[in-house]
Amino acid sequence: MEWLGDHLWAAWLVLAVALGVAEMVSLDLILIMVAVGAAVGALAAIASLPLALQVLLAAGSSTAMLALVRPNLVAKLHQGPDLVTxxxxxxxxxxxxxxxxxxxxxxxxxxxxxxxxxxxxxxxxxxxxxxxxxxxxxxxxxxxxxxxxxxxx
CATH class of the missing domain: 2.40.50.140 (Nucleic acid-binding proteins)
Structure with missing residues (x-):
């Protein structure tokens, strides 16, 4: 357990990678946004911030990605030229x-x-x-x- 406290950044990074891999299966662009939040948590852990702040930063960045980035990304993916036949x-x-x-x-x-x-x-x-x-x-x-x-x- 002491190792986890010293290497919390690795746990955040493993979570980010696992969510990224899970996104490849779901393709909903939700898990990748949460993975970005986990990556922010990893950065906060590298900066030796307290665990509570790491969780808040990860949750805040995930929420921001879901609210601000995902809708625009989904709209861009769904637009395209109309097929006229x-x-x-x-x-x-x-x-x-x-x-x-x-x-x-x-x-x-x-x-x-x-x-x-x-x-x-x-x-x-x-x-x-x-x-x-x-x-x-x-x-x-x-x-x-x-x-x-x-x-x-």
């Missing part, structure tokens, strides 16, 4: 008209290397062959497009 991926892309488009006669548009049936988004517009268009909507297998650079007639 299917026809939604075509929205906003530009293509070239390969067959004239009118509201009453759907034509063809080449989008991303594929040929799609297409209609003008604005039913009063006729879009000639060779015009660059942007996809505004996809309904079924038909792309609704508008000429690039012409937002208002």
């Amino acid at each position: 299917g026809t939604k991926k075509l929205l906003g892309q530009q293509g070239v008209v390969t067959e004239e488009l009118t509201a009453h006669h759907p034509g063809r548009v080449k989008l991303g290397g594929e040929v799609w049936s297409a209609c003008p988004y604005d039913e009063s517009t006729t879009i000639a062959t060779g015009v660059t268009v942007e996809v505004f909507a996809i309904r079924g297998a038909t792309a609704y497009v508008h000429p690039v650079g012409e937002l208002m007639p």
Whole structure:
């Protein structure tokens, strides 16, 4: 028991390592925050602070890590680019008209290397062959497009 009193820093360090290893299994980012508190306790023990102060510093730093660091870390881990698949991926892309488009006669548009049936988004517009268009909507297998650079007639 006398050894433990002289080497309390080692006990804190073992606790920190054990909590770090346990975090690898849980992946909740809770045990690692408590492990940081145990590391602070180890530093306090190295500085020969009383045991009560070591415990208070360890508990305070663990609480601070859980309250201040963990929420931001979890938010960063959960954010990321949205995965856009299917026809939604075509929205906003530009293509070239390969067959004239009118509201009453759907034509063809080449989008991303594929040929799609297409209609003008604005039913009063006729879009000639060779015009660059942007996809505004996809309904079924038909792309609704508008000429690039012409937002208002």
